[in-house]
Amino acid sequence: MRIGLLTEGGYPFVSGESWPWCDRLVRGLEQHEFDVYALSRSQEQEDTGWGALPPHVRRVRTAPMWTRGEETVRGGYGRRARRRFTELYERLATAVVCGGGADGAAGSASVTVSGDVTRSGDGVADGATNEADRFATALYGLAELARDEGPLGPVLRSESAVRMLERACRAPGALRTARAARVPDLLAFAAHVERALRPLSLDWYADTSPDSDGAGLGAVDLCHATSGGAAALPGLVAKRFYGVPLLVTEYGVRLRASYIAAGDAELSTPVRALLGAFHGRLATEVYRQAAVITPGNAHARRWQERCGADRAKLRTVHPGMESAPFAEIGEREEPGAPDTLVWVGHIAPSKDLISLLHAFAEIRKEEPTARLRIIGTRASDDEDGEAEAHAYLGHCKALAAQLFPDEAAGIHAVGENPVSFEELGSPEAPDLADAYGSAGVVVLSSVAEGFPVTLAEAMLCGRATVSTDVGAVVEVIGGTGLVVPPRNPRALAEACVALLRDSERRERLGAAARARALELFTVEQNIAAFRAIYLEIVSHCPVPRDAVSDEDAPVPFARPPEAHVRGRWTARRAPSAVGGPRLPGGSLGAGAPAWALRTDTAPTAHAADGDGPRGQLAGAAHGGGEADV
Structure with missing residues (x-):
């Protein structure tokens, strides 16, 4: 079988966020051949290069999503092509601005974007469907135009495109916040649309040269998009023009990530409303055209259903993890230090280490010998993310010094603090599996989480856990650990004290957690699931x-x-x-x-x-x- 693997900001780039699971998937399915089509997010990512690829990866093609795109222009559009573009773009703008939303196909859902309720109530199902069809017609019409006339970048950023957006925002039925859009807002949104639709202009779909031997996405047996949004656009085009079936995998919902990114970018309210509507329409079309959708957890599945995904297409496939180093710790049957709490993860405000430190202050009152090890990594490779992580880490260290001043006498030696901060990968840092093995209890204190990888790793090591109820935590834990509300230091402290004082309960929960993790979260189960899904899709394809x-x-x-x-x-x-x-x-x-x-x-x-x-x-x-x- 020949698979077209579609990625955005991930595999095969070394710094790609989806590198680990994509690499394990490709290597585990060596009986198939893979063509990788990757969209890069930055110059820095491209400079890091690719990781080592297995021999059955036949071809890799990349395209940047961070440039302005004018470099690829073949020539200006003629009068007929411009008229065709105007018709299509007006239709696209109307579908987005007039009631666009994440739940366009759901009918009964309600999604708020920057203060606007874009759809609400069962009575709008027909209108939502009409807008979704209008968006799809415009999207595929633009793909045909790019195929026939050349890249869309110049016309998508043109003055006429901005004027069409302005007319759509002023038309009856437009989003209330979009009506307040001014020229700078429209320019910002037009630039975003150009970047998001750049995959429509790529030459990835067919190669008509005599020696091509079927090169391009039009010749693959299956397109596998590793996320929704821009990564899935080439799959939509291949399905539309060549009938290639599409599989969409999302371990973190792309629509949710776009909402968060719009808020973090400090964009104006009209731009956020327009971006939310556009990405909602795109998500609806991706889910509608996909043959199968594989969320990584129930949290992602609920988002996809709200975006109009058909439940019959949804198959939950948990991420696969290399279990060997962690399972080895669990096989030793060593309980770990009974008075040690271990936290592992990226250093970021969403991890809420502040609440964890305040909870540990309460724990020390009940268990004076307790220690807390915070083992962290940087939140991201970009400069802004690194600066934010560094500032947050500094704040946490200052708070720890304030809550736990150096003790001159007593249990700890002079200058020793019961809270230690360690960086994973540094020369003095321990091996990750050994860090879990040293724990009596592993703690997660996040206020936002997708799939909690650190919890699954701790479970493979046979360790009892205390976690906050966010994201897919409850789904992963499944009754093998304690779960408390987020941003509640007292509840977190009480749960930790209960486990620190009960060794038999810790051992019982750790054994159950290890059995659950070995059954659900290994590479083997992930690869077996996708092997079966590939065969199922291809067996039903036209x-x-x-x-x-x-x-x-x-x-x-x-x-x-x-x-x-x-x-x-x-x-x-x-x-x-x-x-x-x-x-x-x-x-x-x-x-x-x-x-x-x-x-x-x-x-x-x-x-x-x-x-x-x-x-x-x-x-x-x-x-x-x-x-x-």
Whole structure:
């Protein structure tokens, strides 16, 4: 099977946020071939380069999402093309501004964006569907325009586009906050739309050169988008033009991330309203066209359902984790230090270490020998995120020094503090698995969380946990740990004291947690789930266009199974008098005689001689800006 893996700001870049699970997925499914289509988010990310890729990654193509995009212009649009763009963009703007929202297909949901309730009540279902269809028609029309006339960047940023946005914002039925948009707001939103729709202008979909051998997303068997939003746009185009089925995986809902990013960017209220409506419409279309949607947890699943995802398409697939180093700690059956609390995670305000420190002050009153180890990493690689993490860490250290001044006598030596701050990866820091192993109790104090990786790691180590009730925490814990409300230091302290004082309960919860984690959160279960989903989707996909006769009737066995079997085989071109059309992948079309296909059964392996389909495909992949891997 040939998979087109679609990423945004992730794999194959070393600094990509989805690198670990994508790499484990690709390596675990080595019986398939992968073409990676990646959208980069910054120059720094591209400068870090790619990680080591397995040999069955055939091709990698990348495109930047952080430039202005004018560099790719082939030429100006003619009068007819400009008129066509005007019709499509007006339709897109109207669909976004007039009642656009995250729940456009849900009907009964209600989503608030910057003070506007975009949809509310069952009575708007028909209108929501009409707006969703209008948005989809405009989206695919713009994709066709980009294919026929060249990149959309210049026209999406043009003065006429801004004027069309302004007319849509002033029209009856527009979002209340959008009506207050001024020229700077419209310019900011138009720039965002251009960046978001940049994948429509890429040359990733088909290669018509004689030696292409089916290069492009139009020739893959399945598109797998690792998130919604811009990453899924190439999959939508491939499905629209070539019938390629689309699988969407979201471990963190892209729509929710766009809402948070709009708030953090200090944008004006009208721009936030427009961005929320646009991303809501895009999410609705992605979920509507996907064959299967795989959220990583129930929290993400609820978001997707509110955005209009069909429940029949949803399959929860938990992230897979390398369990070996952590499971080894659990096998030792060592209880860890009974008076030690361990916190592990990225240093960021959302982790609420302030509440944790105040809770630990209460814990020390009940358990004077208790210690707290805070083992952190940076929140992000960008300068703003690093500066925020550094400032927050400094604030936490100052608070710890205030709450727990150095003790001159008593339990601790002079200058020793019961709270320690350690940086994961530093020379003096311990191994992560050993850090979990040293804990009597592992603590999570976050106020916002997606899938709590640190909890799953602690569970694999057989450690009892105390967590705040956020994100997918309850789903992951499943009754094997204590859960308290967020931003409640007293409740957090009481739960920790209860476990510190009861060794039998800690051991019992730790054993149950380890069994649950080994069943649900390992790489093996993740790979097995996607292997089955891939086969299910492909088995239900439509007949490929190259396997249809001139009368539009299916041609059974027109694409032989050998076309997708890795190994040494030869497809001989039939003589012109009796041969049929040649199909992508090296197979022969209808009319090819049986003797034209030959399977080499010799035991000698020829992995590097260029013979067979891998050699043909690798040779055909050169050019076009892609990298051959």
